[in-house]
Amino acid sequence: MNYLMRRLATFPLVLLGVSILVFVAIRMVPGDSITAMLGTEAGLLTPAQRDSLAAYFGIDQPWFVQYWRWIGGILHGNLGISVTYGRPVLDVILERFPLTLELAVLSMIIALIVGLPAGIFAATHNEKLSDLGVRIAAMIGQSTPSFVLGLLIIYTLSAGFGVLPAMGEFAPLWQDPLRNLSQLILPAITLGFAFAASVTRISRSAMLDVLSDDYVRTARSKGASARSVIWRHALPNALIPVVTLSGIEFGYLLGGAVIVEQIYALPGLGRMVLDAILQRDYALVQGAVLFIAFNFMIVNLLVDLAYVGLDPRIRLGEQ
Amino acid sequence: MRILRAIFGHGSGRIGGVIVGVYLLIAILGLVGLTPHNPITQFRIDRLHAPNGAYWMGTDLFGRDVASRLMAGIGQSFTVAFFSVAFAALAGTVLGLAAAWLGRRWDGVVMRIMDVLLAFPAILLALLIVTVAGPGTWTSVVAIGIVYTPIFTRVVRGPALSLKAREFVDAARTFGSSSFYIVTRHLLLNLVAPLTVQVTLALAWALLTEAGLSFLGLGTQPPAASLGLMLSDSRNLMETAPWLMIFPGLTIMISILGFNLLGDALRDILDPRMRRAPA
Numbered sequence: 059m060n061y062l063m064r065r066l067a068t069f070p071l072v073l074l075g076v077s078i079l080v081f082v083a084i085r086m087v088p089g090d091s092i093t094a095m096l097g098t099e100a101g102l103l104t105p106a107q108r109d110s111l112a113a114y115f116g117i118d119q120p121w122f123v124q125y126w127r128w129i130g131g132i133l134h135g136n137l138g139i140s141v142t143y144g145r146p147v148l149d150v151i152l153e154r155f156p157l158t159l160e161l162a163v164l165s166m167i168i169a170l171i172v173g174l175p176a177g178i179f180a181a182t183h184n185e186k187l188s189d190l191g192v193r194i195a196a197m198i199g200q201s202t203p204s205f206v207l208g209l210l211i212i213y214t215l216s217a218g219f220g221v222l223p224a225m226g227e228f229a230p231l232w233q234d235p236l237r238n239l240s241q242l243i244l245p246a247i248t249l250g251f252a253f254a255a256s257v258t259r260i261s262r263s264a265m266l267d268v269l270s271d272d273y274v275r276t277a278r279s280k281g282a283s284a285r286s287v288i289w290r291h292a293l294p295n296a297l298i299p300v301v302t303l304s305g306i307e308f309g310y311l312l313g314g315a316v317i318v319e320q321i322y323a324l325p326g327l328g329r330m331v332l333d334a335i336l337q338r339d340y341a342l343v344q345g346a347v348l349f350i351a352f353n354f355m356i357v358n359l360l361v362d363l364a365y366v367g368l369d370p371r372i373r374l375g376e377q
Numbered sequence: 378m379r380i381l382r383a384i385f386g387h388g389s390g391r392i393g394g395v396i397v398g399v400y401l402l403i404a405i406l407g408l409v410g411l412t413p414h415n416p417i418t419q420f421r422i423d424r425l426h427a428p429n430g431a432y433w434m435g436t437d438l439f440g441r442d443v444a445s446r447l448m449a450g451i452g453q454s455f456t457v458a459f460f461s462v463a464f465a466a467l468a469g470t471v472l473g474l475a476a477a478w479l480g481r482r483w484d485g486v487v488m489r490i491m492d493v494l495l496a497f498p499a500i501l502l503a504l505l506i507v508t509v510a511g512p513g514t515w516t517s518v519v520a521i522g523i524v525y526t527p528i529f530t531r532v533v534r535g536p537a538l539s540l541k542a543r544e545f546v547d548a549a550r551t552f553g554s555s556s557f558y559i560v561t562r563h564l565l566l567n568l569v570a571p572l573t574v575q576v577t578l579a580l581a582w583a584l585l586t587e588a589g590l591s592f593l594g595l596g597t598q599p600p601a602a603s604l605g606l607m608l609s610d611s612r613n614l615m616e617t618a619p620w621l622m623i624f625p626g627l628t629i630m631i632s633i634l635g636f637n638l639l640g641d642a643l644r645d646i647l648d649p650r651m652r653r654a655p656a
Contacts, residue, residue, distance in 0.1 A: 068492070075493030086509040197389075197641075201634035203585050205592050205608060206626040213615050213622060313498035317589055321612075331501055332593065335508050343505075351496040 065359055073352060077132075080347040081125055084340050091117060091141045091338040115141055117340065128344065137348075138341035142334065147345035151327070154314075155349075158327040160231060160238075161246055161318075162311035166304055168250030173257025174300065180258070181265035182288060192258065199255025208248040208321040228325050245322045249315055253307055260303050264296040271295075298368050305361030312357065313350040383646045390642025396635030400451060407452030412445035417600045425618050435620040437610070443620065446602035447628055453603050454632070457517045457596075458583035464522030466576055469529020470565070476530070477537035478560050488534070491527035499524045503586060507595045517596050521586050525579055532575045537564050570647035577640035581633045588629050604629050 092111055093100040103111070112118040116127060116138070131138055137147035180192035215221050223244045229237040268274060269292055277291045314328025327346065334342040384390040406412065413433065414420075420440040428435040434443035476487040494502070506520035540546065541564065549559050590596035591605030599606060604625050611621035 068489070071489060072492045072496055075489065076496055079493060079497065080505070083505045083509055087505075088509075088511070197637060198630075198634065201581070201637050202630050203588060203633065205589065205605075206630055209608065209612065209615070209622055209626060213619060217616055217619065310498070313501065316500055316504070317592060320593065328501075331498075332504060335501075335504055347497065347501065350498050350501070354496050354498070 062359075062363070065362070069352075069355055072355065073348060076351045077129065077344070077348055078125075080344050081121075081128070084335070084338070084343045085121060087335070087338055089338055091115070091340060094336075094338040095141050115139060115341070128341075132348070137345035140334075140339055140342040142337050142339045142342065147341050150330070150342060151346055151349050154325060154327045154330050156230060157228060157242075157324060158312060158314050161242055161249065161315065161324070161326060162308055164242055164246035165250040165253055165311060166308050168246055169253035169257045169307075170304065172250070173254040174261050176254075176258040177261025177300075178265055178288065178293070178296075180262040181269060182284075184266060192262070196255040196258040196262075199251055200259065202252060202255075204248050204252065204315070205317045205321060207251055208245070208318055211244055211248060212321070223322060241322075241324070245315075245318050245324060248318050248321075249311065253304075256303055256307065257300060261296060261300050264299045265292060268292045268296045294368060298365060301364050301368065302361055305357055305364070309354045309357035309361075312353045380646070384639070384642055387642040387646060389638040390646070393635050393638025393640075393642055396631060397639055400455065400632050400635060403448055404452045404455040407448035407450070408456070412442075412448045414442035414445045416445040416449040416602045417441060425614070427618075428620055434624045435618065437607075437618075437621055438614060443607075443624055446607060447604070447624060449602040450604040450607060450625070451628065451632070453514065453597050453601065454584055454587050454629075457514060457521065457587045458580050460515075460518040461521035461583050461587075462525065462576055462579045464518060465525035465529050465579065466572065468522070468526045469531075470533050470568075470572065472526070473530040473533025474537055474560050474564060477534045477541055478556065478564070484534075487530065491530050494523070494527045500586070500589060503590060504593070504595060507590060512590075512595045512598055514597055517587055517590055520590070521583050524586070525582065528579070529572075529575060532571055533568055536568055536571060540564050540567055574640055574644045574647060577636055577643055581636035581640065584629065584633055584636070 092103075092108060092115075096103070100108075109118065116124060119127070128138060135148070137151075139145065140147050140150050143150050176192050176196070180189045183189045212223060215223060223241075228241060231238045265288075274287060274292055277287050282291070312327075314326050314331060316328035316332050318324075319326040319329040320332075327350065331343060331346045331350075333339075334346065381394075384394050407416075418441065420436060420442070422440070423432065423436050424440040425438060426432050426436040426440075428443075432442050432444065434447065436442055437446070472487050472491070476484040503517075503520040503524050506523060507516050510516040510519070546559060546563055549563055554562075587596055587603075588605035588608070591603040592609045594606070594609065596605055597603035607625040608622060608629070611618070611625065614621055
């Protein structure tokens with residue numbers, strides 16, 4: 059409990075740091091947001107019109123006033139107005155977030171369904187040919203960039219089967235689950251592939267570690283079946299590093315997968331932030347980065363708490 | 378020499394070592410311009426030529442030789458990867474040692490700044506830096522370097538903290554060794570092993586990030602060749618000219634594989650605790 063409190067106490071500090079960093083960085087991008095928003099039409103604005111637009115978006119003030127207003131707004135749940143969308147930043151983010159969340163969850167499911175059994179299989183067949191096969195596959199998987207795999211999948215589908223991945227307007231899960239799944243399954247496989255490879259590698263080495271422990275030997279010598287030794291005695295302890303890795307990876311995926319979203323033309327968080335940066339949409343970039351950082355920290359905290367669930371010997375916060 | 382022999386005595390180390398060696402050679406050839414053709418010369422009559430004797434890997438939409446562009450691209454990617462990892466390793470080591478040695482307030486300040494950088498989504502941080510400074514090779518170096526600095530800081534600080542508490546450090550202090558001497562001789566030299574492993578693995582990530590940035594159009598700018606850009610350009614020609622996608626894709630993949638294999642082997646060799654469970 060004490061640990062949880064201390065961890066939570068560092069949240070505002072880190073978020074404050076993130077907010078300052080993103081606030082300063084986005085303002086260093088050359089060019090101004092009104093020109094970026096209106097394009098060539100910005101030239102048609104009279105100085106008075108330009109000033110009132112700047113005042114509307116609050117970018118006419120000195121930077122410390124802007125920062126102060128922004129932070130004050132956040133404390134009231136107001137992240138400002140997006141210049142590109144003309145709508146509240148939080149609305150724009152929450153509109154994109156379900157896709158990103160779903161993609162992250164699907165990728166993690168794929169990674170665990172493939173990676174965990176593969177890792178356990180390799181560990182229990184240590185130094186055999188099948189173990190080597192799994193290890194080679196995992197190594198290749200881990201070295202395949204998502205954009206290479208994504209393009210290969212699209213190419214194989216279109217050249218080999220004459221089909222294209224379902225693109226077009228994105229269908230939310232609750233409106234059209236089937237269509238939604240058909241749109242997300244390939245991106246999820248693309249992201250889940252390397253993820254599965256990492257899970258395979260870490261579960262294999264964790265399992266090998268645990269299988270050589272005394273208590274496993276004891277269980278074996280007491281006559282426990284091989285299956286029971288693996289599933290009841292070894293696996294729970296081997297899961298700890300798997301949980302850590304999956305949690306961290308999941309946390310990253312919640313920040314959006316810019317490149318995979320780009321390849322499959324998905325309107326997720328990653329592409330939104332990329333576009334916002336290119337459009338100099340200050341409020342949207344700031345809000346989104348803060349949102350992503352917050353999620354990342356929450357996921358990391360949950361991972362730490364999960365350790366305690368898996369291994370009661372661990373007391374968090376002790377040196 | 379001993380480490381080289383150990384690498385080549387290790388199964389995956391051998392493969393990784395050979396891959397990295399071959400890539401280094403190609404990178405150097407690409408950088409000095411010893412390519413089959415000039416990578417930016419456009420042979421207009423030979424546009425979108427499939428691989429043949431004259432163009433081993435075919436030509437692109439502008440009639441440029443893909444093999445030569447790949448060689449130049451590898452040179453480019455390796456330059457960015459090496460400099461960015463050198464940046465991150467140097468900055469991370471200095472910060473990690475400072476945090477561990479000075480302790481207390483310094484430790485807190487440095488590690489909180491690293492927490493901020495870690496909480497910042499990596500590719501977005503790189504994107505933001507690139508947009509601020511304008512895309513280009515050296516911007517990518519700085520962007521990727523900053524993104525990976527916190528990882529090196531952590532890798533150094535943890536072990537440095539436990540080394541600091543060891544008897545030989547106390548002994549050195551009693552003998553009147555200066556802080557600088559203790560930090561560089563006793564701490565840093567003992568950290569060479571974990572740093573070497575981390576550097577090798579970071580090179581794999583840096584290659585990946587560089588390719589990603591240039592894939593998004595924010596890395597090396599055309600007409601210079603870069604692997605990510607070549608892949609990105611291949612998207613619309615996938616069906617008519619698959620070689621435009623397959624060669625750069627495989628090139629990136631195998632280079633990352635090489636560093637991953639080498640990194641794993643180094644971890645087995647340098648960290649005896651890991652030896653019983655080579656992954």
